[in-house]
Amino acid sequence: MAFALSSCGEKTNKKFNPVDRTGKLSIEERDAAIAAKKAELEGLNLDTLLYSHGVKFSIVQPKVQGEDITQDISDRISMKLLQMACQNGISGLGENPDFVFGTEIAQTGRAATGTAPQKMTVQYQLTFKVMNTATGDVYATATQDVVGVGNSFVEANQNFVKEIKNTPEIQKMLQTASERIIDWYNKNVQTVKNQIETAAGKGDYDLALAIASSVPQQATVAFQYASSKLDALTKGLMHKKAADMLGEMTAAVASAGDDFDPSIGAYFKLIPTDSPEHAKAQELYNKYAQQCKARRDALEAKAERDEQAAREFEKFKMMQEHEKELAEIEADKIKSKYASQASAKAAAAKAAANRKSGGLFGSIGDAISGTFDRVFKVADVAGALATDKLGLGQYVEKAEFGDFE
Amino acid sequence: MKANKLILPVVGLTALIMASCGGNKQSNGLTEGASGDMEAYENSDVNAMEQARPTIMVIPGDQTLQNFKCLTTQKANGRDYILRDYKNYLLKDDRAKRIISTIQNEFNAQNYPLSDFEQTLKQLDTQEALDMADGFEKDAKTQLLTVAQPDIILELSYDTSRDKISLTSHNYNNKGEKNISFTLNALDAYTNKVVATMTASNIKGESTTQAIQESIKDGMPKFQQDITKYFSDILTRGRDITVRVAVENGCNVNFSDESIEGDTYADWIIDYIKTHTVKGAYKMQRNTDKELYFVNCRIKLLNQDGTQYGVYDWTRDLQKNLRNNLGLKCTNKAQGLGEVLICIQGIK
Numbered sequence: 205m206a207f208a209l210s211s212c213g214e215k216t217n218k219k220f221n222p223v224d225r226t227g228k229l230s231i232e233e234r235d236a237a238i239a240a241k242k243a244e245l246e247g248l249n250l251d252t253l254l255y256s257h258g259v260k261f262s263i264v265q266p267k268v269q270g271e272d273i274t275q276d277i278s279d280r281i282s283m284k285l286l287q288m289a290c291q292n293g294i295s296g297l298g299e300n301p302d303f304v305f306g307t308e309i310a311q312t313g314r315a316a317t318g319t320a321p322q323k324m325t326v327q328y329q330l331t332f333k334v335m336n337t338a339t340g341d342v343y344a345t346a347t348q349d350v351v352g353v354g355n356s357f358v359e360a361n362q363n364f365v366k367e368i369k370n371t372p373e374i375q376k377m378l379q380t381a382s383e384r385i386i387d388w389y390n391k392n393v394q395t396v397k398n399q400i401e402t403a404a405g406k407g408d409y410d411l412a413l414a415i416a417s418s419v420p421q422q423a424t425v426a427f428q429y430a431s432s433k434l435d436a437l438t439k440g441l442m443h444k445k446a447a448d449m450l451g452e453m454t455a456a457v458a459s460a461g462d463d464f465d466p467s468i469g470a471y472f473k474l475i476p477t478d479s480p481e482h483a484k485a486q487e488l489y490n491k492y493a494q495q496c497k498a499r500r501d502a503l504e505a506k507a508e509r510d511e512q513a514a515r516e517f518e519k520f521k522m523m524q525e526h527e528k529e530l531a532e533i534e535a536d537k538i539k540s541k542y543a544s545q546a547s548a549k550a551a552a553a554k555a556a557a558n559r560k561s562g563g564l565f566g567s568i569g570d571a572i573s574g575t576f577d578r579v580f581k582v583a584d585v586a587g588a589l590a591t592d593k594l595g596l597g598q599y600v601e602k603a604e605f606g607d608f609e
Numbered sequence: 610m611k612a613n614k615l616i617l618p619v620v621g622l623t624a625l626i627m628a629s630c631g632g633n634k635q636s637n638g639l640t641e642g643a644s645g646d647m648e649a650y651e652n653s654d655v656n657a658m659e660q661a662r663p664t665i666m667v668i669p670g671d672q673t674l675q676n677f678k679c680l681t682t683q684k685a686n687g688r689d690y691i692l693r694d695y696k697n698y699l700l701k702d703d704r705a706k707r708i709i710s711t712i713q714n715e716f717n718a719q720n721y722p723l724s725d726f727e728q729t730l731k732q733l734d735t736q737e738a739l740d741m742a743d744g745f746e747k748d749a750k751t752q753l754l755t756v757a758q759p760d761i762i763l764e765l766s767y768d769t770s771r772d773k774i775s776l777t778s779h780n781y782n783n784k785g786e787k788n789i790s791f792t793l794n795a796l797d798a799y800t801n802k803v804v805a806t807m808t809a810s811n812i813k814g815e816s817t818t819q820a821i822q823e824s825i826k827d828g829m830p831k832f833q834q835d836i837t838k839y840f841s842d843i844l845t846r847g848r849d850i851t852v853r854v855a856v857e858n859g860c861n862v863n864f865s866d867e868s869i870e871g872d873t874y875a876d877w878i879i880d881y882i883k884t885h886t887v888k889g890a891y892k893m894q895r896n897t898d899k900e901l902y903f904v905n906c907r908i909k910l911l912n913q914d915g916t917q918y919g920v921y922d923w924t925r926d927l928q929k930n931l932r933n934n935l936g937l938k939c940t941n942k943a944q945g946l947g948e949v950l951i952c953i954q955g956i957k
Contacts, residue, residue: 218655220915316690319756320668321730324690325749349858353752357685367749 259382259420261289261334264306272326272361273309280365281307285332288370289378303343303385303418305378307332312349314357326352326360332374334381336388343381346373382420389423396426400433409441410546417543438539442474445542446481449474453485457492462499464523468492469531470538500524657910658840660917661946665716666724666759667709669698670766670792677701699727704818711822712763712793715829729757760946761836762798767791769817786813789820793828795836799947800849800904805835847887847907850920852949854878854901857940861955863898868935874953875901877935881927882906906949920949927951 229237265282268275289305313327328350334343348371352364389396396419403412416437419430442449453471460468472489475481503517523530671693674680679698683690699705706727713723733755740747747755772786790810797804807828814820843849856863864875872880878901883889887907895902912918924943928951931937938957942950 218911218915220651220655222914222916311686314685314688314690316692317753317756319753319758320693320695320726321733321756322693322695323753323756325753351749353749363749363752 259303259385259422260418261303261305261378261381263289264304266307266309269309269311271358272311274361277361277365281309281368284365284368284370288332288374291370291375291378303334303381304337305332305334305381314360321355323353323355324357324360326357326364328352328364330368332377334378334385336385341388343384344377346377348374382422386420386422389419389426393423393426393429397429400430400437404433404437404440407440407444409437409444413437413441413543413546438543439476441542441546442539443476443479446475446479449538450481450485450488453488457488460492462495464496464520464527466523466527466530467534467538469527470534473531473535474538496524655911655915657844657917661910661919663760663840663946664724664758665721665761665763665795666726666729666757667712667763667765668726668757668759669695669702669705670764670794672766672768673702674698676768695726696730699730704821707818708765708767708821708825711825712765712829715826716833719833723763724757724759726757733757754944758798758945760798761804762794762796764794764796765791767817767821787815787817788812789814789817791821791824793825793832795832795839797839797849797947799851799945802849804839805832807832844910846890847909848919848947850906850908850923850947850949852882852891852901852903852906854951854953856899856953857955859955860953862937862953864896864901865898870935874935874937878927878931881930885923885926919943920945920947924949924951 227234263282263285266273266278268278273281285305285307308331310329310331311326312329313325315325317323317325330348330350332346332348334345335341336343348368350364350367352360352362352367354360354363396415399415400412403409403415413434416430416433419426421427449471453468453475456465456468456471459465468489472485475485500517500520503513503520507514507517671680671691674693674695677698679694679701681692681694683692709726713725716723737755768790770788770790772788788810789812791808791812793807794803795805796802807825809824809828812820812824854864862874864878865873868874868877870877875896879893882891882903885908887909890905890907891903892905893901894904908920908923909918912922920943921941924941927949928939928941931939931951931953936956938954940952940954942952944950
């Protein structure tokens with residue numbers, strides 16, 4: 205028996221005689237149509253929505269949910285949120301205690317296919333929110349249904365993060381939230397003033413600084429007031445943190461020995477002269493400076509006979525000559541570290557007070573506090589973005605892969 | 610020793626054949642005897658089945674997977690999920706390769722090579738790795754479709770058992786006689802129609818593989834005849850397909866809404882199907898506001914110029930008609946040889 209597949213088709217009496225597809229457009233019409241299509245596609249570009257009303261949001265890390273939303277997945281979602289928020293303006297993890305951007309994740313389905321190999325799917329609904337932690341107000345929301353597919357449920361959960369898209373709807377939501385936030389500040393200048401002054405009056409510089417630094421630049425009146433208070437509040441905070449900084453400085457001196465370390469000068473600069481810790485810091489700094497001087501003298505003497513020592517001496521001399529500038533840079537880093545910690549502390553305090561509201565809002569304090577180690581990483585990335593002119597993609601990629609740790 | 614005596618002549622003979630094949634330096638031994646006339650082939654009548662040749666693949670059935678503990682049930686969110694571990698099964702069942710090879714060989718003898726399941730799984734793994742290396746973007750749907758997709762599935766299930774022995778028997782070496790059963794079903798992957806079946810139960814014998822192989826050889830002519838009948842039916846009455854028209858999330862129309870032509874969208878689509886299937890063959894299975902589902906729809910196989918006409922083309926025609934006549938924007942998500950899926954996005 206001949207397997208009749210081939211013979212089956214012999215009776216069609218139809219020959220293969222394909223006709224080429226021909227376009228109806230002239231060259232000029234085609235060029236114009238391509239240009240129009242390009243313009244249409246560019247119209248959808250998210251870049252058009254960027255930097256219009258950007259308010260700085262804190263990213264709230266999604267809650268870990270058993271084996272489905274693991275810590276790793278939660279971290280990766282945070283980075284996605286950071287990417288979205290950065291496109292709307294400036295963002296950070298735990299930078300702003302008042303305005304947070306986060307997402308609630310609910311699993312809406314899971315299934316296993318009947319294919320070979322078998323594929324597993326998980327479906328989640330993500331509800332994105334921008335909220336005010338102080339008042340509990342929700343400024344804007346958007347939802348996205350996302351499906352993850354993999355060879356196992358674990359892989360499907362991993363892959364679902366890749367499917368979270370930064371859509372024009374989300375950017376529109378962030379833009380709307382920004383506008384409403386600015387509106388809130390414009391209408392509540394007195395409330396902001398009262399909050400800052402009350403906190404500072406109680407010596408709660410963490411909270412006062414956090415509120416002042418969260419005022420968006422676009423809310424002109426409130427921003428001018430908050431900016432005018434920043435130096436005093438930072439000084440107040442530095443007073444509070446003087447003991448901590450002295451401890452850090454002591455550790456840095458011990459670790460540096462007679463090597464040059466700009467952070468020692470930075471700590472010394474930041475410890476207020478009228479604080480009880482200043483005298484001890486002065487003594488420590490003098491001792492360190494003497495050690496450095498002795499090292500420099502020794503290197504200088506040796507440099508006349510030894511080429512390698514000569515190079516080391518030149519390097520040491522150059523660093524000492526730029527000590528002031530290097531210490532300034534280090535001081536800024538230390539200040540931002542304390543300011544961020546202040547923000548988180550304030551957020552945690554507010555969230556604890558509002559915990560009864562539950563859900564995303566109830567866990568905000570923990571979520572923001574939990575991301576603190578990453579604040580500095582993001583700050584470094586932001587620095588790299590500014591100095592090296594990295595693209596946003598590289599920026600997030602670097603942050604995700606921890607290049608800045 | 611005995612084995613060595615056998616191996617030597619075989620090796621010698623193989624070497625001789627290889628040497629003689631390659632003796633002519635002008636040609637490769639394997640291709641020397643090959644011949645073909647492309648011009649005659651191109652001038653012959655169009656063969657619709659050859660243009661879009663269905664892929665046939667032998668896939669182990671669930672019962673067999675379970676016998677080898679490669680089918681498990683997992684409970685999550687109050688629902689049971691059946692998990693099939695095909696790769697593990699292929700490693701565990703040393704008979705599978707031999708039985709599948711017998712089936713493949715029978716089809717090969719009739720000039721119809723089957724796609725190999727194991728090789729397809731390996732190829733999918735390789736493809737996945739290469740895609741990662743090339744940085745290809747893959748959405749959830751692409752991942753779901755990156756699977757073995759035969760058009761006709763040959764589902765193989767087999768089982769063995771032994772006769773119960775009398776407890777009063779004093780012959781302790783008697784394990785009871787072995788009974789072997791198997792089923793080979795040919796299924797149309799799109800319509801789930803059973804195209805051909807071969808089944809045998811209570812075959813006696815100590816070698817499961819041998820018993821199944823022999824039984825398959827015996828039953829194969831009838832089995833292949835049934836598949837040929839199925840192909841002939843396609844050539845006569847058109848390809849049997851399923852048609853699914855669904856609305857996307859956020860779509861601004863429902864199928865029960867009135868269209869600009871006065872009828873509901875559902876009515877309009879049903880009228881279209883009536884006139885664009887071979888002799889109006891179709892059967893409606895689901896009719897809701899959000900989905901219309903039809904089975905047993907027969908579509909033509911060739912265009913006037915002899916080029917093939919498949920589900921993608923059929924869907925494209927429907928898509929154009931919906932856009933031009935009713936202003937509906939749709940996406941064509943047709944797959945394989947027999948699955949039409951068109952998603953209505955709404956009036957935009």
